[in-house]
Amino acid sequence: MGGAVNDAAILARALRDPHAVLALDGAGWTALLAIARAEQLIGTLAHRVEGLPIPPAAARVLSDARASAEQGRLVALWEAEMARRALAGTGLPVILLKGTAFVAAGLSAGVGRAIGDLDILVPRDRIEDAEAALFAAGWEWVKPNAYDDAYYRRWMHELPPMIHRERDRMIDVHHTILPPTARITPDAAGLIGDSVVVGEGLRMLSPADMLCHAAAHLFADGDLAGGMRNLWDIHCLIGEFGTDGLEARAAHHGLGRAVARALRMTEALYGTPIPDRWREWDLADPLYRRRLLARDGWGRPTRRLTRLGFFMRSHAIRMPPAMLVRHLWTKWRMGHRP
Amino acid sequence: MRHVTQLRIGPIGFRIGCDWRAPIAALDALYRDYPAPEDGIPDFNVHLFAARPWRRVLRPSVQIGGDFVIPDAAPLPLAQGLLAAEMGMNLQMALGQRRYVLLHASAVERDGRALVMTGASGAGKSTLAALLMARGWRLMGDEFALLDPATGHILGFPRLISLKNQAIPVVEAALPDGRFGPVLVGTPKGIIRHLVPDARAIAAMATPAAPALILFPGFGFEAAVRTVYPSETFVRLTQASTNYVAMGERGFDALTGLVQSVPARAIDYPDGESAIAMIERIWAGL
Numbered sequence: 001m002g003g004a005v006n007d008a009a010i011l012a013r014a015l016r017d018p019h020a021v022l023a024l025d026g027a028g029w030t031a032l033l034a035i036a037r038a039e040q041l042i043g044t045l046a047h048r049v050e051g052l053p054i055p056p057a058a059a060r061v062l063s064d065a066r067a068s069a070e071q072g073r074l075v076a077l078w079e080a081e082m083a084r085r086a087l088a089g090t091g092l093p094v095i096l097l098k099g100t101a102f103v104a105a106g107l108s109a110g111v112g113r114a115i116g117d118l119d120i121l122v123p124r125d126r127i128e129d130a131e132a133a134l135f136a137a138g139w140e141w142v143k144p145n146a147y148d149d150a151y152y153r154r155w156m157h158e159l160p161p162m163i164h165r166e167r168d169r170m171i172d173v174h175h176t177i178l179p180p181t182a183r184i185t186p187d188a189a190g191l192i193g194d195s196v197v198v199g200e201g202l203r204m205l206s207p208a209d210m211l212c213h214a215a216a217h218l219f220a221d222g223d224l225a226g227g228m229r230n231l232w233d234i235h236c237l238i239g240e241f242g243t244d245g246l247e248a249r250a251a252h253h254g255l256g257r258a259v260a261r262a263l264r265m266t267e268a269l270y271g272t273p274i275p276d277r278w279r280e281w282d283l284a285d286p287l288y289r290r291r292l293l294a295r296d297g298w299g300r301p302t303r304r305l306t307r308l309g310f311f312m313r314s315h316a317i318r319m320p321p322a323m324l325v326r327h328l329w330t331k332w333r334m335g336h337r338p
Numbered sequence: 339m340r341h342v343t344q345l346r347i348g349p350i351g352f353r354i355g356c357d358w359r360a361p362i363a364a365l366d367a368l369y370r371d372y373p374a375p376e377d378g379i380p381d382f383n384v385h386l387f388a389a390r391p392w393r394r395v396l397r398p399s400v401q402i403g404g405d406f407v408i409p410d411a412a413p414l415p416l417a418q419g420l421l422a423a424e425m426g427m428n429l430q431m432a433l434g435q436r437r438y439v440l441l442h443a444s445a446v447e448r449d450g451r452a453l454v455m456t457g458a459s460g461a462g463k464s465t466l467a468a469l470l471m472a473r474g475w476r477l478m479g480d481e482f483a484l485l486d487p488a489t490g491h492i493l494g495f496p497r498l499i500s501l502k503n504q505a506i507p508v509v510e511a512a513l514p515d516g517r518f519g520p521v522l523v524g525t526p527k528g529i530i531r532h533l534v535p536d537a538r539a540i541a542a543m544a545t546p547a548a549p550a551l552i553l554f555p556g557f558g559f560e561a562a563v564r565t566v567y568p569s570e571t572f573v574r575l576t577q578a579s580t581n582y583v584a585m586g587e588r589g590f591d592a593l594t595g596l597v598q599s600v601p602a603r604a605i606d607y608p609d610g611e612s613a614i615a616m617i618e619r620i621w622a623g624l
Contacts, residue, residue: 026375057351067588
């Protein structure tokens, strides 16, 4: 494969069809590995191409990535266990979200997946109990900033992030999956009520709710950072659980549009089989695709204007205009630059 | 990236991209005898770039990036671009290396057996490694030694030797024919001058060696030798490793295996000459 790599389509293609990597030359591999690292998908890629006759130098890098992901899996499961023990006295259900849930349940989305923080969901009216129990077990605040702290507590769908003082691992305690300031209000009690057991004292969302959460995170909240990994999660979840009942569940949470877009994007990037009725023409899809794949052959972010646009959009859909202006002004004075 | 070079140090391939020509030209000159990454596929990428577009020309300052970065790393002036590249490569190793246990150590080899020297900054790791190279030991590296969990062997990482401050004239005197880089003044670590490892070190850089001695040198004291027990060696090596925790069980097994099979000594020394004499004596008595 010759020519300069100008976006992350090379990674989407490799995940979609692992045999595509057999056509890569040294430069192609170099770009693929750099982009996969930047998108935190190198462990996933490593598992996808395992066993194929690839160049030894690439095989070594990917074998390290597999070992690294396996170590990350053990650490994530251990952290979940630590949270379970910390919260055992409260009687709260510990509902694992995202990566930790995938590896705890042995889902294909968890194979090789990079896992950062531990994300858990607890009922909003018990969140102070969770906070106190975690505090007593050695977690402490990451952000000592008074504005951020007050902002999280008043307007966010989660507590300010906490970190464990000895293990140096972060936990995000959610009470729902979108900020209360957003126009969409998913049914948090329903998420908890429908959750399923994954192990001793640990639960995860139902498959349909996991899909709703992934779509909400990507298209109704964030600026699409980490979008390729998120869509890969969705691709794997659909492969494992299908889409039966998803439409009704998405509508129930007010996430019909986000889920539909997530499915269209997943199909476009990874060739996920989706029902015809989810396929519709949307003017903005190419723009989303442009943002999702905005990496150069060094793994660096590209397309500044597109990124800035999505950054602004992520804030606009997260809060009403007057509040947004106030928030951005405060953050700007504090030295934050997008 | 406008300017690019690729090279291999020991078993690790790098691609270094830069907004300016000068740092790449310096790398190409000093690393001219090093091979390219195997299969043309580097393990790590380093980016040297201007934080803002105008800083490419106006008071140019080099920001260090790559596959793995520390968020608040301070930029360096363009005159120290070579140092930025070296720091970028070290950073990728320190943060991203998962195949080998990374020991912050220098290493030299004789008769197929490796001497690994580790200790705090200023203990004399680089200087002793360079002086031993001058006396016919094969230099394996002065910053990182790589411990292979699969074999228990040490792999070399003979990048440029980074000499600092008063070590520079000492090594210049010991290696009158050595190839040195430019003198970099006013760096975060004072004056730095790089020394290119000799031809033998480069030619044999892919050849591992069985570890035979772990040494904890301490510069600036009266000469003294002390045996270090495996328990203490283990703790000191975990502290000298940037990836010990991330390696998990493989790292634990590799390090316990190392400290149980290889003797360790701590030496205090007042100058390079007496250190070399002590090392030769200990080595002969192994």
